[in-house]
Amino acid sequence: MGLLLAAFVLAGCWGEPATGPVPIRFGRDTCDVCRMIISDPRYAAQVRGGPKHRAYKFDDIGELVLWLDKQSWKDDPKTEIWVMDSAAGKTWLNAATAYYLKHSHTPMDYGFGAVEAAETGAITYKQMVEKVRERGSTYHCAPDGTVIFDRREFRKDK
Numbered sequence: 001m002g003l004l005l006a007a008f009v010l011a012g013c014w015g016e017p018a019t020g021p022v023p024i025r026f027g028r029d030t031c032d033v034c035r036m037i038i039s040d041p042r043y044a045a046q047v048r049g050g051p052k053h054r055a056y057k058f059d060d061i062g063e064l065v066l067w068l069d070k071q072s073w074k075d076d077p078k079t080e081i082w083v084m085d086s087a088a089g090k091t092w093l094n095a096a097t098a099y100y101l102k103h104s105h106t107p108m109d110y111g112f113g114a115v116e117a118a119e120t121g122a123i124t125y126k127q128m129v130e131k132v133r134e135r136g137s138t139y140h141c142a143p144d145g146t147v148i149f150d151r152r153e154f155r156k157d158k
Contacts (some may be wrong), residue, residue, distance in 0.1 A: 002102065006108070012097055018053065019048065019050070019053075019080065020048070020080070020082070021055065021073075021080075021082040021092045022055040022057075023047045024038055024039075024041070024044055024046075024048065024057055026038060026039055026041050026044075030057075030103040030135050031052055031057060031058050031059040031060075031063060031065050032056040032057055032058060032067070033058060033064075033066075034059070034063065034108065036059055036107070038057060038058075038107075038140075039059070039107070040059070040089070040106075041084055041089030041090070042084060042085075042087075042088075042089035043059060043060050043061065043084065043086060043103075043106045043107050043113060044057070044058065044059065044083075044084040044089075044114060045057075045058040045059075045060065045061045045063075045064040045081070045082065045083045045084065045095065046058065046064075046080075046081070046082045046083075046092075047064055047067075047068055047079065047080065047081050047082075048079070048080040048081075048082075049071070049074075049076055049078060049079035049080065050071065050073050050079045051073070052080065055062075059107040059108060060107045060108035060109075060110050061083050061085045061095070061100075061106075061112055061114065061128070061132075062106070062108055062109075062110025062112065062132045062135075062138065063108050063110070064081065064083075064095075064109075065110075065128075065129050065132040065133065066132065066133070066136075066137060068081070069133070080094075081094070081095035081096060082094065082095055083095040083098055083114040084114065085098075085114060085115065085116060086101070086113025086114050086115060087113075087115060088105065091116070092156050093114055093116055095125055096125045098114040098115065098116060098125060099114070099115050099116070099117065099118050099119065099122035099123065099124060099125075100112040100113065100114055100115070100122060100123050100125070100127075100128040101113050101114075101115055101119070101122050101123075102121065103120055108138050109138045110132055110135070111139060112128050112131075112132070121139050122158065
């Protein structure tokens with residue numbers, strides 16, 4: 001009986017943390033929107049929220065922004081948004097306090113990379129979100145669930 005109880009206690013230690021970003025296995029984990037492999041750490045993003053305060057992973061901050069807009073819990077103060085530092089791809093930053101530089105190529109072509117401190121040409125999270133919303137979905141991943149590759153459309157739910 002004692003061994004069974006110890007197993008349950010230890011299992012809880014290896015589960016997802018209650019707050020903060022979770023580790024991403026780059027080259028293995030997939031984006032929660034487009035299901036493409038998250039391969040470039042410099043543009044990875046996460047949001048933690050919802051009824052179970054679960055972590056959702058993304059390969060581009062633009063996908064996170066448009067996905068989060070559709071969630072009923074998006075404005076819940078407990079919602080956490082994290083983005084990887086685009087300079088080295090090793091440090092998670094609070095997305096709301098990070099700054100964003102225009103990058104010529106990001107995984108889903110939204111074109112923003114996060115940096116920790118303000119620098120020439122950097123914009124705030126709020127400004128980046130507005131630019132992503134103005135642009136809308138990139139050709140790679142449409143908001144209706146259609147993923148477009150080489151001009152062929154596939155429905156993720158079929």
